[in-house]
Amino acid sequence: MKKNLFLAAIFSLFVFAVTASAQIADHSGTWKLDVSKSKLGDRNMIAEQTLTVVQTAKDITVTPVTKRNPPPEGSMGGRSGGGMGGGGDAAMTYTLDGKETKAEVEGRMGKMPVTLSAKSEGGKLHLTSVSTFSGQMGEITVTTKESWEMSTDGKTLTITTDRTTPRGTDSTTRVFTKN
Numbered sequence: 001m002k003k004n005l006f007l008a009a010i011f012s013l014f015v016f017a018v019t020a021s022a023q024i025a026d027h028s029g030t031w032k033l034d035v036s037k038s039k040l041g042d043r044n045m046i047a048e049q050t051l052t053v054v055q056t057a058k059d060i061t062v063t064p065v066t067k068r069n070p071p072p073e074g075s076m077g078g079r080s081g082g083g084m085g086g087g088g089d090a091a092m093t094y095t096l097d098g099k100e101t102k103a104e105v106e107g108r109m110g111k112m113p114v115t116l117s118a119k120s121e122g123g124k125l126h127l128t129s130v131s132t133f134s135g136q137m138g139e140i141t142v143t144t145k146e147s148w149e150m151s152t153d154g155k156t157l158t159i160t161t162d163r164t165t166p167r168g169t170d171s172t173t174r175v176f177t178k179n
Helices: 002-021
Strands: 029-033 046-055 059-068 092-095 101-107 110-121 124-135 138-150 156-165 168-178
Touching (some): 092 101, 092 110
Antiparallel strands (some): 029 046
16 A cells, blocks of 8 residues: 555646646747848848747737838749748747647738648747749649747757758757846
8 A cells, every 4th residue: 555655646746746847938028030040041032030929828829010122133022931932921820739630820922821830849939831822833832930948047959940941941049038
C-alpha cells in the first residue's frame, strides 16, 4: 500500500513537471522590428514592422503593421515576403491547442481562405499558415512556417520564417524588441 502511494506521488509530480514545462511563454505586447539585427533576405522590402500580440490561455492573435520600402526603380513593382500575395498585415488568430482554424485574409485578388495552426515544442512557439487560391498560372499554395523564440528576459522575440511558394522557399529571421 505504501509503495502504491509512493508511486502515485512520484507519478503526480512527473505529470505536474511535464505540464509546467509545456506552458507557452506569454508573447503579449507590442514588438518592434530591429532591422539591423534581422536577416530579411534580398527580396524583402520591410522598412519597419510592429507586431501587436494578444495571447490568452486558449489562443494568440498577431496583428502586424508594416511599412515597406519602395520597389527598386525599373523593377516590376512586385514585392515578396508580405504574405498571401497581398499587404500581409491581416490579424491572425491561432488556437494554442494544436487544432487547425480557418480564416480569410484580404489579398490583391480579394479574400483568400487560410488555414492556421500553432503548437509549442522545445520552448518555441510554431505558427503555420497555409493558403491556396487561384492565380494567373492556376492554383497557388503559400505555406508560411514561423518559429517564435523569446529571450529569457522576455524583451527579445526572434521569429524564423520559411515561406514556400511556387517560386521556392524564402527564409527570414526577424528580431523584435518589446516596447
